[in-house]
Amino acid sequence: MQHSKWVTMEEGILEAYIRNLSGEIVLGIDGFIDQVWQVVETRTQDNNYILIDKMQEFGNLIVNRREGGMANELIKKRRSYGGFTANTGKALGNMNLPTTLIGMYGKEEIDRIFHDLQEKCKLISVGDPVVSTILEFTDGKIMMPNLDELLNFTWKDFLSIIGHEQLQKILLNADIVSLGYWSNMPDFDTFMMELTENYFHTNQPRRLFFDFANIKKRSKEAIHGTFQVLERINHKIPVSLSLNEHEAVILFSYYDRKFSESSEEVARDTQFIRNIIGLDELIVHTPQYAVMSSESEGVELLEQDYCDAPVITTGAGDTFNGGYIAACLGDLKAVERLAIANAATRFYISNSHTPDRQELISEIKRIKNVLS
Template sequence: MQVTQKVLDEINTTTFSLSSKNSIVGLDGFVDKIVAPVEKRHGLGDNFDPVPTIAEMGAKISAAAGKSANIELYPRFEKLGGNGPIMANAMLSLGMGVRYIGGLGNPNIHPVFEEFARKTNAISISEPGITTAMEFKDGKVMLGNTLSLEEIDYSRIIGACGEGEFIDLLSKADLISIVNWTMIPKMTDFLVELVDKILPNLPPRDTRSFFFDLADPAKRSSSDIKEVLTVISRFQAHAEVTLGLNYNEGLQVCDVLGLKSGDKDEDSLKKMASDIRRELGISTIVLHPVESAACATKDGAWWTTGPFCDNPKITTGAGDHFNAGFCSARLSGFSPLTSLALATCTSGHYVRTAQSPSTSQVIELLKQNS
């Protein structure tokens, strides 16, 4: 990890504290079933060799064409999932106040979300989706059942919250994070209603900001992606807007916007982030492959490597932890470069331990890798 003296100076002079900050996060909710595809069994339970890579899993499936295959998925564990709940959980661990609105179970909260719902005083508006996440050394393949998330729309949210309470919640939030657009079919319509009907009625707040994450929009049409990007741009009239993208999402957005994409090197990532930001006219674009991260604002572009982990305990949710770390660092007053470094360490701690870190644990990992 490349940690500049500027970053070290900042973490020694600026406090990574979120005790006075409040956020609203939504709108999804998934029960994540983390599984390991079995390559060769040697006995009962977890006595087996897992399929190590996505490429090898793909080869096994391809080899079954015209025949058949029986691939065992060994259950590692079950946990709360979805971009929103994982990001919100990470922000809770970092010390921010969080209210959650999303699909956590209806009429009853699903057991995996019970503690989370208590901590966030959650408003649940649908049953959660189900994700079967196959994890490999080189990434993950997530198989999702999202039928219940089709119920999430503006009228359902207003019905659950009440328009007055919803406006009050938004008016008090320093950060409003709306994620997993891909899996919520009616989210674009919700965003239009939000920017047309609610935001003009919010009282001014200097610290208010929005964060959006598309969440792997490959299955959505180019016209759908372009439409939601246009709507997201409209939020900039009401507050600072950040759009977070992993590398593949960055490539997809460049393609939709007619921009030239690049590789994962520093210059290419900074240029991609800058070009997307300029095209959308929003405050910040964050672009984060696994090994590094870049961001662009009107003042320039920055890049850093991260504390890469060869043998992660978990990878599902790493990007959501990165997003939580970046948003939290920016709310604490850190520069874009230091916020990138703290974001990579938030994600880095999580993949090493399968636990969301505190701010002190994030800073400790950064110092260990400086």
């Protein structure tokens, strides 16, 4: 296992890579409108308010009121787009990478909330977006989406809307294809088998990338079935799976592994599980570090510059994924791919927007200076 340090990172290699970054990405198939709220604890005499800062504080409040009701005022923080395609696409679009997003952005017309995303990415809509109510705290968020339309969306529905020829054209020059979130797509396995058998023949992408999101929403048997599908695909096209620490806790438990407080032990368990599921890469990213097990490169562990006071947390994982996907378009080493992904998400949570190329380069230099 390699436990790399930022002090040894070759900034010149990463800067040259980012400045010359090129490739085409296709992301699908979701679409969310996030209505983000903060929870008020008390109102003060001057009509200001004190927010509930931490998720545990809110959880304790709920537990303490378990035999009665509770009423807490909500303060609207923002209304924005969200979900895998929009958040990850935003990260890639801000790096000026040609990115096509296939998702649910509006049946009759694309909802105006997505209009600024259209300036950076090509949007192809196949339905109405899911509305998600989010309670945001400084250390995390509670997301409550209504998923009816997305959960009932099948491959037949998708193909009848987008059409075989249009889908062929979209995928023709794609370097990386990514489909998310698995947890919201009961028909995920069918999507992947159809794409592999009927679209990934003469022009195969160089990599498939996945984020499963809330694994616990679906059964252990379902995820094992999906791994069997992806393992077969992995023989043709390398497959990467990305997990945050909460998703990793659940996946590790399926293989009788406890998610350790030790990053080195997490790295070893990541390698153990990747060997079982048979994918090319398994990535685990946390606020403190990122680790990756690769079939060809072994295990790599890289520290993250932990942020004590994030400005935003919603979309942080998607931004990490966007950075990692961008880093997979060339021939970077594992630690360099993790460095770009870490820098992308660290910049985002501190500045509330995803970095452009120069901002990403500057963030890499800043992190190296801090952690060296």
